[in-house]
Amino acid sequence: MAPRRQGATGEREPEDARGCCVPGECLRPRESVRIEDAVRVLCNNDTCSSGRYMHRECFEQWEAGVLAYLKSCGRARSWSERQRHQNLWTKKGYDLAFKACGCRCGRGHLKKDLDWAPPGAVVRAEEEKKRRRRARSGRTPAVADGRTRAFSLSSSGSCSPPSAPSEPSASPTHAPAHGVTPAKRNSKPEIVSDRVRAGAGANGIFSRRLDFSTFNLLPKHKVNSYQIKIEDEGNHGNDETRLFILSTLAGQHKPRVSCALCKETLHVFDRYPLVDGTFFLSPLQHTSSAVEVKVEGRTQYLTCVCMGCLERCDPERTIRCRFCGQKWDGSSLVLGTMYSYDIFMATPCCAERLKCNSCYKPLLHPQQRLNYSDYSHPLTCPHCRVLDTHFVKPIAYCFTKRAFPVYQQWP
Structure with a gap:
């Protein structure tokens, strides 16, 4: 008979009828946590009532997010993955990572209970050792791994997709991902296999994408793996761009972000595509919701633009240059990932956009063009000798939502 515990109503509940206390979304919300297959955590808030046990899968995903945060912390940057x-969960690492371990109660931080082991864990460990010894001695015949290998689908992050893909791209709303074969001929195709992404989540505060219906907003020819980032580029889910975004937002406790143009709130997902839009880094803080980060010693701001504004889905979302009236178009950008430069300033359309931020004299000839990312780099003005990211200007200074007059500022 299972041991019982005191419930909130005073009744005694079986030990295995516990709810998962993972911060954020539980992977198995309809299943109670069974002690035999659970991970126990401790909250430093003595009055916490959020629970002490997690499903093992939920804990592993949450732990992966904490590890991603630890990777960006102080001396832990020089540690290997194994060292981190x-x-x-020792004092050496937890003192650096505890900020990413916020409890559901909102008043404490969680830590894995290293002194606790689920009932039967020792017996199972001994059985596993015996099984391995038998396998090494050749007593147990080898079993072929029949699982389908899922290859990584990734986009380069540039504005132009590869000109000659080796195989046709797959639609993330109507077909399985490239290299992923459905288990049955008539079963519903999966976009990216969960087996590939197992343990690749970030801190549990982020959403789990249940379907890709939001991308039906796009024209059919753009619903493919080159226009929408759907898979990690790193091995075993260790994609540096994804880990950078999720660990940055986890450190700020931001499971949602706002569009820099329309201010719409967007959920951040734990796997690609990370958002229904795209992120970018800018040396200028365009909105108060942009998150300050350090990249290669430079201060940058992680900013987001929603898919509707990128695609200019309706006239209200169209922005145009205040000086020449040309419309800004972000429809060529890959969705769900991040650009390392300011996407608004990467394609200056007129001479006014090429002037020094200090003396307002032109820095380039009107016909001269740089690479997209170069417009976000600092340079010294040849006239006043001021060092600045001169080509990066406030959105409200460069663009307006009104068609006429074009010189009127952002509403």
Whole structure:
């Protein structure tokens, strides 16, 4: 008979009828946490009533997010992956990573209980050792792995897709991802296999994408893996761009972001595509919701633009240059990922956009063009000698939502 515990109503509940206390979204919300297959955590808030147990899968995903945050912290940057994993729940690592371990109660931080082991864990460990010894001695015949290998689908992050893909691209709303074969001929195709992404989530505060219906807003020819980022580029889910975004937002406790143009609130997802839009880095803080980060010693701001504004889905979302009236178009950008430069300033349309921020004299000839990312780099004005990111200007200074007059500022 299972041991019982005191419930909130005073009744005694079976030990295995516990709810998962993972911060954020539970992977198995309809299943109670069974003690035999659980991970126990402790909250430093003595009055916490959020629970002490997580499904093992939920804990592993949440732990992966904490490890991603630890990777960006102080001396842990120089640690290997193995060292970070070994040190995480000890004082050496936890003192650096505790900010990413916020509890559901909102008043404490969680830590894995290293002194607790689920009932039967020792017995199972001994059985596993015996099984491995038998396998090494050749007593157990080898079993072929029949699982389908899922290849990574990734986009380069540039504005132009590859000109000659080796195989046709797959639609993330109507077909399985490239290299992923459905288990049955008549079963519903999966976009990216969960087996590939197992354990690749970030801190549990982020949403899990249930379907890709939001991308039906796009024209059919753009619903493919080159226009929508749907898979990690790193091995075993260790995509540096994704980990950078999720660890940055986890550190700020921001599971949602706002569009820099329309201010619409967007959920951040734990896997690609990370958002129904795209992120970018800018040396200028365009909105108060942009998150300050350090990239290669430079201060940058992580900013987001929603898919509707990128695609200019309706006239209200269209912005145009205040000086020449040309419309800004972000429809060529890959969705769900991040650009390392300011996407609004990467394609200056007129001479006014090429002037020094200090003396207002032109820095380039009107016909001269740089690479997209170069417009976000600092340079010294040849006239006043001021060092600045001169080509990066406030959105309200460069663009307006009104058609006429074009010189009127942002509403």
